[in-house]
Amino acid sequence: MGSYIPSTAAQRQEMLKAIGLEDFRQLYKDVPGEMYLDRELDIPSGKSELEVCREVSSMAAGNKVFPTVLRGAGAYDHYIPSIVRYIPAKEEFLTAYTPYQAELSQGILQSIFEYQTMVCELTGMDVSNASVYDGATAAAEAAAMCRDRKRRVTLISATTHPDVINIVRTYCYGTNDELRIVPAKDGKTDKEELRKMLEGGDVSGVYVQQPNFFGLFEDAGELGQIVHEAGSMFIMGCNPIALAIMKTPAECGADIAVGEGQPLGMPLSYGGPYLGFMATTAKYMRKLPGRIVGQTTDSRGERCFVLSLQAREQHIRREKASSNICSNEALCALTAGVYMATMGPDGMAQAASQSMSKAHYLAKELCKLKGVSLRFKGDFFHEFLTDIPKADEVLKALEDNGILGGLPVDGGIFWCATEKVPKAELDRAVSIVREVLA
Amino acid sequence: MKLIFEKSTQGRSCSILPPCDVEQIELKEGLARKTKPDLPQLSETDVSRHYTELCNRVHGVNNGFYPLGSCTMKYNPRIDEQMAALEGFTSIHPLAPDYSTKGCKAVLDTAEKCLCEITGMDGMTFQPAAGAHGEFTGVLLIKQYHASRNDTRRTKIIVPDSAHGTNPATAAMCGFEVVNIPSAPDGCVDLQALKGALGEDTAGLMLTNPNTLGIFDENILEITRMVHEVGGLCYYDGANLNAVMGVVRPGDMGFDCIHLNLHKTFATPHGGGGPGAGAVGCKAFLRAFLPGSAIKGHEGIQVRSFAGNFLVVVKAVTYILTLGKEGIPEAARNAVLNANYLMRRIQGTFEPAFDRICMHEFVLDLSRFKEETGVSALDVAKSLIDRGIHPPTMYFPLIVHEALMPEPTETESKETLDEAADIFRELYELARKDPDYMKSSPHNAQIGRPDEVQAARNPILRWKRT
Structure with missing residues (x-):
């Protein structure tokens, strides 16, 4: 033994x-x-x-590894630079606890401070925390940040990932608060319905995913305006790769920006460990849950870093804390930091733009096939939903050829492409689909 | 040292992606961001050296002794990392068809079977990503259970004042009123106080056993019986399971649901703050309330997307299979032996708060020492840093003043414990000879004591280009 x-x-x-x-x-x-x-x-x-x-x-x-993945829906198969796998595996980073003792933890504290800065750059927001469990729990924590005594209702768009909706609902069930779903129209958040649902003055926050669950870009700026006119707070759940090129939550007027950080260098791993990122404006800094690292000076007058603003947290505030979160996903935040540092602003933009370009190429080629069409018309990022005959057979044929096809969603297939898939492989996937449909 | 942004050079980059091989699409005007994010621009050498420099400024348990009480900083085996890095796990999409993910299911089934046996539970979920997240899930099981019986009177969760801060915070997040009950001086449940708090409005009790002072509550059967008698349920905070795994089971103590910290008890690394895994187990009558995934058609609660921190479970399974039925209780027994040995070796200088057999950790009470020397628990902690030891947990539990709580774990040798005890004893003497030296420690660390007040008053939470 x-x-x-x-x-x-x-x-x-x-x-x-x-x-x-x-x-x-x-x-x-x-x-x-x-x-x-x-x-x-x-x-x-x-x-x-x-x-x-x-x-x-x-x-x-006992698992089947698909060399090509054309499935996303919340977990994305981007290329992970080699160095991104090596650095978080260093034993010091790996085997340390939460950096309570700043004198022995400067490396971790500084890496988190740098990560917080990168998240602020990506989202345009003022303040980031050190991470939460995943994008969905970040959404739930953000919804809780918006509530006050009068405004208890949370709205979430129907175009949000179903797991995110369910997790926000679970957290609302915990605090006995109400969650209402804003209906979708043509694959996007229905603005008129949203306006009506805000009329009661009881809505604390509204959550919208960008790009949304169907891959489409929401008119986020306009949605933000509608939400603010009603005196509610606007939360955007963003894909961090898309953020390298798309309008930032700050530019859309968001009060809180959150998202699933997995695309920033974390492998698919059957669902985790992943990373919830979370950022807000200076105004709501002290409502942000979880660890936050701050800069200060030491007894020798040198710059150093500490866990800061701890008066918000459970070990001080107990039942009055803003959240019960203690452990987070620090090593994943480190991973994301290494990924962003390695890719740089241009590499990140390339990953985003190539993913989008390949998804558009795949969509164009698939839609040339008989019976295949896009279900929704709007601008999309790197995911799209097709109506397609014989969906089960199509996916089976792709799987037999080492390709994990799109996710079956509402009778159609929901595809995703990233920069990782070469054109030749996209062509091969399309020809396999063509054969099934012939 | 410099920040990564201060090492950036305009126009420098790593060579990672090929040119785009399809027609490149650009975002429309209204959808694109105005300016690029100001991320660092570095060569791969820059990146590698920066993070190597950072990692040289970190003390992990694989670097040296890390007796951080209530955190179970045991050695993290490398084989666990190697198994979790297998491509057969890392490249599996969480929404891949079931026939292609049988290996992941085998891991989860093995973990569930072994951990249910170790804890005396009947079912388990691996969705919770950390201990506090597990508490949230577990208390929601209690909430759903009472709701399913239309028992709406149960609005209160009882938490002893010696509990981890996450316990009351969790109960509040689950919509319950928190009833704090005072503990007996040894941190054990005060049966009279419990009796006074129990009633038909009791939803449940949250408890750690061994408790946060490292003492096994010998009244545990009576405690859980009393809670059940009024219709409440008992929640076990598994933070301290390392003392008793394979020796006594929470299920046999009368608990209905539990969480485990796989990143403490089952040797998975803590990564500087996470990822952890807070598996939640329950008795059969609560199984129907365990979480699932909406995207897979589940209608009940869900606390995290997909299957949780799956790779952490792979590491824990590797550890459990390595130790097996012999090694699990052996680890617990030696964790307890090491704690008692260290406590007795230190005794005579710093005094334990309770002069009795402890479990996996013990609390030193430095209040008299501070009165005599002016040197605080914090000063001793910072002095330990100079001697290469990560300080024990400080000022917790709250019911002991000037507390230091060491938890050596079973993976430290007698030699390490002897050395550590000698260092504690030396510091005890030093405080009498040169208290000022200790009050200004650490002297050999990479930084001096940080100014935390300044950090809170004038928050600088990100770097900005000047």
């Missing part, structure tokens, strides 16, 4: 003796006898590293 206990059997006996005990059972004298586990656990026996390596590797081999 494997063990990571360094003390030898003789040393353990010596230590027991030193504390005046004869055996290990005596360490647990406070545990009532009737619940003391007097049997072995019903789990497998321990194994050597080599055996475990074989066993877990064989589980990994």
Whole structure:
């Protein structure tokens, strides 16, 4: 069996003796006898590293890896530069705890400060926190930031990722607050309905995803205006790759910008670890949940970094805290920082623009096939929904050829392309679809 | 050291992507951002050296002793990292068809089976991404349960005053009124106080056992019985499971639902603040309330997209398979042995708050020491940094003043504990000889003590080009 206990059997006996005990059972004298586990656990026996390596590797081999992924819907297969995999694997970054002791944690604190700056640059907002669990919980935390005594209702557009809607609903269920869904029209948020739903004056915040769940660009600036006219706060959930080129939440008048940071250098990984980013204006800085790193000086007068504004947090405020969040996704924030530093402003813009260009090429080629058409007319980023005959057969044929096709959504197929897929592979995918439809 | 932005040179870049091989589409005028984000422009050498410089300014558990109480900073095995980096896991899309993700399902099933057995639970979810997120999920199970029985009177969650701050914050996020009950002096539940707080408005009790002072509450069966008797449920905060895994099970203590910190007890690294994984387990009668995914047709609660921090679960499974049924309780027993040994080796100088057998951690009470020398728990903590030891948790739990709480874990050797104890004893002497030196420590760290007041008063939370 494997063990990571360094003390030898003789040393353990010596230590027991030193504390005046004869055996290990005596360490647990406070545990009532009737619940003391007097049997072995019903789990497998321990194994050597080599055996475990074989066993877990064989589980990994039980998955089918698709070399080409044309599926997104909240998790995106972008190219990850080699250095982005290596740096977060450094043992110092990997095995440290939350940087409570600034004197031993400057590397982590500075990396978070740099990440916060990059998120502010990407979103145009003033202040970023050190991360939350994922884009969906960031949306839920943002909705909570908007509430005050009078305004308790949250609105969320129907064009939002279904998981995000469900998670915001769950958090609302927690605090006994109401969530209402703003209906969609032609794949985008229905502005007239939104206006009506804001009339009661009870809406605290409105959440809109950009680009939305169907890949379409919302008229975010106009939506922001409608929301603000009603005295509510405007939350935008943004794709961070798109942010390299698209109008920023700040330019759209957003009060809070959040999003799923996974596209910034994190592999798909069956759903996680991912990264929730979260930024706001200076006005709402002290309502932001989670860790925030701030700059200060040390006793020698040098610049240094600390966890700051902690009066918001659960370990100080307990039941009055702005959130219960403690651990976040620091290593993923580091990963995102390394990704953005490696790609730079131009590389990020290339990743965004190539993803969009390839999605448009794929859409154009697919729509040349008989019976295939775009369901919605609007401008889209790197995802689009097609109406297509024989959707199941199409996807099966693609999978048999090593391509994970789009996601089946509402009877159609919801496709995604990134910079990672070469034109030749897009052409191959289209020809496979052509054969099925022929 | 310089910030990454201060190392940027206009026009410098890494060579990552090829030219676009399809017709390049540009965003329409009204959709495009006005100016590019001011991200750093660097060569790959710049990036590599910058982060190497940063990592040289971090102390991880794989660098040295890290006895941070209530955080279980045990060694993080490299094999766990290697398994989580397998392409067969990392390249799996969370919405890939089920037939293609059997390996991921096998990992989750193995984790659920083993962890249910270790905790005495019947079902488990891996959606929660951290301990506090697990608490949120677990207390929502309690909320749903009462709601499903139309039992709307239950508006209160009881939390001892020795609890982690996340407990009351969680109860508030779940819409409950928090009833704080005073603990007995040893942090154990004061049965009279509990009795006074219980009633038909009790939704549940949140408890850590061993408690936050590192003491196993011997009245635990009576406590959970009392809560059940009035119709409430019992929630187990698994932060301290490392002391008892394989020795006694929360399910057998009478708890109905629990969370585990896979990043503490099951050796997955904490990454400087996360990602963690806060698996939530429950008894069979609560299983129907566990979360699922909306995109996969689930209608109940959901706390995170997709399957949670899956790769963290891969690491925990690798660890559990390595230790197995023999190694899990052995780890717990040695964690407790190490804590007791360290406590006794220090005793005679810094005194434990309670002179009795502790579990995986213990609390030192420095209030008398401070009165005598003027040197505070904070000063001792900062002095430990000069000796290469990460300080223990400070000023927690709140019910002990001038508290230092070391948790050595089972992965430290007797030699490391002996050295650490000698350092504690030296500092005890030093405080009498040269208190000012300790009050101005650390002296050998990369920075001196930071001015936290200035950071809060004049918040600088991002770099700006000057």
